[in-house]
Amino acid sequence: MYISPGWLSEGGGRMKLFGLALKNVSVKWWRSLTLGFFIFCVTFVMIMSNSFILAAKKKVESVIQKGITGQIQIRSEKSIEGDMVSQYSMGWDALEPIKASNISAINEVLKKDYPEIKMEKLVRQSVFFTNQDKREETMLIGIEPNFQSYKEAFILTEGRYLEPSAKDEIILSDEQAKSFNVKVGDKITIKTKNLYGLDSKIDLKVAGIGNFIMLSQFSYKANYTNSAAVRQLTGMSEGEATDVILFTTGNKSISAIKEKLSEKLKGKGIKNSITKGKQLTSEELKVSDISFEDKNEGVKISDFEEMGETFKGVSGTMFRLVNILITFLIIIVSILIINLVYMTGFERYKEIGTMRAMGFSKPQVIRVFMGEIIFLSTIAALLSVIVSSGLIYMLGSSGIESPIPALDFIMGKTLDLSMDINSIVLNLVIVTGISFATSFYPAYRACSVDPAQAIRTV
Amino acid sequence: MVLDSVLIKNVKKFYSLGKTEVRALRGVDLAVNKGEFFVLAGPSGSGKSTLLNIIGCLDYPSEGEIWLEDMSISKYTEKQLNKIRLHHIGFIFQSFNLIPVLNVYENIELPLLVRKDISAKERCMRVKEMIEKVGLTKQEKQKPSELSGGQQQRVAIARALVTKPKVVLADEPTANLDTNTGNDIIALMQDICVKENTTFIISSHDPKVIKKAGRCIFLQDGLVKEEVE
Numbered sequence: 001m002y003i004s005p006g007w008l009s010e011g012g013g014r015m016k017l018f019g020l021a022l023k024n025v026s027v028k029w030w031r032s033l034t035l036g037f038f039i040f041c042v043t044f045v046m047i048m049s050n051s052f053i054l055a056a057k058k059k060v061e062s063v064i065q066k067g068i069t070g071q072i073q074i075r076s077e078k079s080i081e082g083d084m085v086s087q088y089s090m091g092w093d094a095l096e097p098i099k100a101s102n103i104s105a106i107n108e109v110l111k112k113d114y115p116e117i118k119m120e121k122l123v124r125q126s127v128f129f130t131n132q133d134k135r136e137e138t139m140l141i142g143i144e145p146n147f148q149s150y151k152e153a154f155i156l157t158e159g160r161y162l163e164p165s166a167k168d169e170i171i172l173s174d175e176q177a178k179s180f181n182v183k184v185g186d187k188i189t190i191k192t193k194n195l196y197g198l199d200s201k202i203d204l205k206v207a208g209i210g211n212f213i214m215l216s217q218f219s220y221k222a223n224y225t226n227s228a229a230v231r232q233l234t235g236m237s238e239g240e241a242t243d244v245i246l247f248t249t250g251n252k253s254i255s256a257i258k259e260k261l262s263e264k265l266k267g268k269g270i271k272n273s274i275t276k277g278k279q280l281t282s283e284e285l286k287v288s289d290i291s292f293e294d295k296n297e298g299v300k301i302s303d304f305e306e307m308g309e310t311f312k313g314v315s316g317t318m319f320r321l322v323n324i325l326i327t328f329l330i331i332i333v334s335i336l337i338i339n340l341v342y343m344t345g346f347e348r349y350k351e352i353g354t355m356r357a358m359g360f361s362k363p364q365v366i367r368v369f370m371g372e373i374i375f376l377s378t379i380a381a382l383l384s385v386i387v388s389s390g391l392i393y394m395l396g397s398s399g400i401e402s403p404i405p406a407l408d409f410i411m412g413k414t415l416d417l418s419m420d421i422n423s424i425v426l427n428l429v430i431v432t433g434i435s436f437a438t439s440f441y442p443a444y445r446a447c448s449v450d451p452a453q454a455i456r457t458v
Numbered sequence: 459m460v461l462d463s464v465l466i467k468n469v470k471k472f473y474s475l476g477k478t479e480v481r482a483l484r485g486v487d488l489a490v491n492k493g494e495f496f497v498l499a500g501p502s503g504s505g506k507s508t509l510l511n512i513i514g515c516l517d518y519p520s521e522g523e524i525w526l527e528d529m530s531i532s533k534y535t536e537k538q539l540n541k542i543r544l545h546h547i548g549f550i551f552q553s554f555n556l557i558p559v560l561n562v563y564e565n566i567e568l569p570l571l572v573r574k575d576i577s578a579k580e581r582c583m584r585v586k587e588m589i590e591k592v593g594l595t596k597q598e599k600q601k602p603s604e605l606s607g608g609q610q611q612r613v614a615i616a617r618a619l620v621t622k623p624k625v626v627l628a629d630e631p632t633a634n635l636d637t638n639t640g641n642d643i644i645a646l647m648q649d650i651c652v653k654e655n656t657t658f659i660i661s662s663h664d665p666k667v668i669k670k671a672g673r674c675i676f677l678q679d680g681l682v683k684e685e686v687e
Contacts, residue, residue: 016564016571023559354555357516358569358617359544361537452516455551455629 017364021371028344035340035373036380038333039431043384045329046427049322051392051417056214057315059416061304063213067153068141068222069307070120070245071254072261074098074106077271077298079242095124097195098299100239102270106299109264114257116249120147121241123230127192129180136179138221140170140190142230149247150224153215159184159208167228170204173216176223177209184209194235202233254303262301271298330430334438341369341439345446352447353454362447369443370436377435381428389424392417462525463625463657464490464513469522471508471680482508483519484680490625490673492527493655495648497671499663504677506661507629513659514547514627515539527624544573548618550628550647554610556602556617562589563598566616573621588616592646608639612646619650628660632667644670 025032065071078096103121110117123142128135143150145164154171162169170188172180182188187203194200204225212220231238248257258274265272345352355365396417466488473480483505490496498506511517512524515531516539524532531542549555556565566588570581589595592612602610611631618626628647632640644667651658660667668674676684 014571016567020557020560020564020568027559350555351557354549354551354557355568356540357514357543357549359540359542359547359621360569360572361540364572450516452511455516455549455555 014367017368018371018375021368022375024344024368025372025376031340031344032372032376035337036376036383038336039377039380039435040384040387042326042329042333043381043427043431044388046326046430047385047388047424048392049326050423050427051388051419053315053319053322054420054423055417056318058418060214060315061312063153063215064307065247065304066149067212067215068122068245069304070247071304072246072248072258073302073307074244074246074261074272074299075242075302077273077300079300095126095242097123097234097236097240097242098244100237102299103239103241103244105265105268105270106244106261109261109268110246113260113264114248117257118247118249120144120149120245120247121227122147122243122245123227123234123236123240124242125192125230125234127190127233129176130189130191131180134180136176136221138176138223140192140230140233141222141224142227143224144227154210154212154224156208156210158210159206162207162224162226166207167226167232168202168204169207170223170225170229171208171210172206172223173221174209174211175216176221177206182206190233192233194233196235200233200235202229204229258301258303265299272301273298274301330434334434337373337435337438338442341373341442341446344369344372345442348446349449349454352449353451356447356449356451357455362444365447366440366443369446370439373435373439373443374432377432381431385424385428389419392419462489463492463494463527464488464659465523465525466509466513467523467525469509469512469519469524471505471512471517472520482680483512485522486677486680486682488675488682490657490659492624492657493651494657495651495670495672496657496659497668497674498659498661498677499668499674500677500683501663505680506663506677508680509677510627510629510659510661513625514549515542544569545621546624548621548623548626550611550614550618550626550631552630552633554602554607554614554634556610556613558602561599561601562594562605562613565602565613566620569617569621584620584622585616588620591619591650592616606639607635608642611635611639611643615643615646615650619654619656622654623656625657625659628658628662630662630664631660632662632664637666640664640666 076096076098107119110119121144125140125142126137127140128137130136141150143162151161156171157174159171162171170190172182172188177183180188184206186206188206189201189203191199191201212222227241230236231240246257248254262272262274352365355368356362396419466486469483469486469488470481471483473482486505486509488509498509500506508517512519513526515526515534519532522532523530526542526546529542531539534542557568560568563585567581567585570576570584573581576584589598592615594609594612594616597605597609602613605613611634614631618628626647631647632643635643647658647660648670650656660671662668671686674686675682676686
C-alpha cells in the first residue's frame, strides 16, 4: 500500500485510524470472512477463466498454424480469399496456383537467408463430397509427404494418418463420416471445377477419421489428402501450389522476416506485396469464377495475424461471453458489499455519532470505513491471486491429460494453462476498484448521520 | 475585560414533528464563566439536551446568538463547527460511548489522531497524563467491555479532556452509574474543573450533581425557570 508522506507527518495518526479499521475487520470476523470469501471467489473465477481462455486461444492459434497457415503465408497474387480459415468468405474456389519457378525462388531465398525456417507447400481447393443424394462443401488441403505438423492439429478417433507414398487417401471429420455414412477403408467421391473451369472428379480412400482440436467445435470443415490428388483434381502441374507456408523458430520478428523476404524476392524479379487479407465481395466472386487467365506472376505475403482473423474473432467472442458472466458475478459481489457497508453503518450509528461529535470530519470517518473494505478486498484478492496462480502453475506444468480420450479435440491432449501477469494485475485492480466504488456511497451515507441524534441512541 | 466561557442570548429552537411544531427552547439567556462547574437541571423534555447540543456545536439554534469565548458560533458552517468541536469542546455521554474495539489508551487517544497540530510524542504524553489523572494506569490495555461503568465513564472523561478543551459538556454523566460511583465521577470532574480551570456544563436531574454545582439553572418547557448559586 502506498503511504503518502502526509500520513507520517501527522505523527502516524492516520495509520492509527487505519489500525482502527483493521480492528473492526477482526472483531466482525464472520462478516469480514463472508465478504472476503466472495471477493476471493470473484478474483479466482476471473483469473482462472482468463487463463482457460488464454490457453484455448493459444491452442486454437497453434492448431491453425500447425495444421493450416504456418506463421507466414505466401500465396498467389491472384488468390482471392479473406483468410485461410474462414468458412464464410467462400473464396476457396478463387485460389490460384503459385508458379513452380516462383516457389523454387522462394526456396532458394529461404535456404540462403533463413536456413532455420521450415517451408511447406499446400495445394488447397474448394470441393464437394458427393453421393447419390448429398453434396457438402469442404476445403481439401493437399499436403506434401514430409508435412507432419498437421498431426498435432488433427486428432484421429479411428484409422491412421496419410501414408506419405499414397496418392489417393483422405482424412475425414467425424461429422462428415457420419453424414456420408463412410468408414475407414471406404471410398468417397469428390467433385470440383478445375483451373480451366471444367468439372473434375476423384475417388479417395478414407485413411482416418477424426477432428481438428477445437476447430471442430465450430463445425470447421477441411480435409487432408496428398497434394498429388489435389493437383490431379485441379489440373495444377507438379511443383505448383496454392500456398507456401513457413514455420519459424526462435524469437525473430515475423514482420521483419516478411519485409526481408519481400525485398529478396523482388531482387529475384518476383513481384510481391505484403498485404492485409482481403474480404471477398460477391462481385469479386463472380469475376474470379469466370477468370481463368494465367496472370499469376506475383505473390502476396501475409502472416497469422491476418490469416487467423476468423478464429481470432471467435476467441474474442469467447472472451466477451466469459466477461459477461464475470460482470454478473461482480454485480452480485457489489450488491453484497453495498449491503454489508450499509449494515455496518447501522450497527455503528452511535460510534459514528460519537466520532463526529468529537470533531472527526465526514471524510475522516469515511476513511475508517473504506480502510476496512479496501484492506479486506486487497487481502482476499491477493490470496486469490496466489491460490489461482499456484493452481494454474501446477496444472500448466504437470500437463494433466484430458480425462476422456475422445475429448482430446476440445482442449488437446493436455491442459496447457498459462498465466498472464498483465491480466492478473488488471483483475486485482478491477476487484479493489469495484470494492472501493461500491463501498463509498454507503460509507458516505453512514457518515452523514446527525451526530446529535446518533449519540442519544442506546 | 474577562470574557464568559459560553454566552447564550435569546436562543430558540423549534422542531417540526410531522405537522406539529415543537418548541424545544423558547428564548434562553445564559452566561457561563470560565472554569465554572455549571449544571443544567430540569425534567425530561425541558430542553436540557437540546441546549447542550447547541452549545456543543452539534445543532443550530433557530434564533438567537451563541458565543464561545470570543467566537460567535451561531452562523458557523458545518465545517467550522467541526473544527470548534475538535479543538475547544469535550463531550461526556450518559452511556459513555466508547469505541468497543479500542482499549483504554486508544479510546483516549482517538480525538487526538485527527489533530494535525499535535505530534505523536505530545499525543502519547497527554494520553498518559490523562490516564494517570483518572486513575486507570493499570487498566490502560483493557477494552471497554472489561471495565466497570465507573471506569468506562473515567475513560470518557479522559477522552473529553485530552484535547484540552475550553468547555466540557456532560449529558447525564451519572445516569448509568450507582450512587458511590456517581459521586466519585462528580468529584473527579469537579477536581479537574478546579485544577485545569476548565468549564464544565452538565445536564442532569440527579440531585447529587445539582448539589455539587457551582451554579445551576432549572429549565422547564424550554425556558429558564430558576437560577441557583
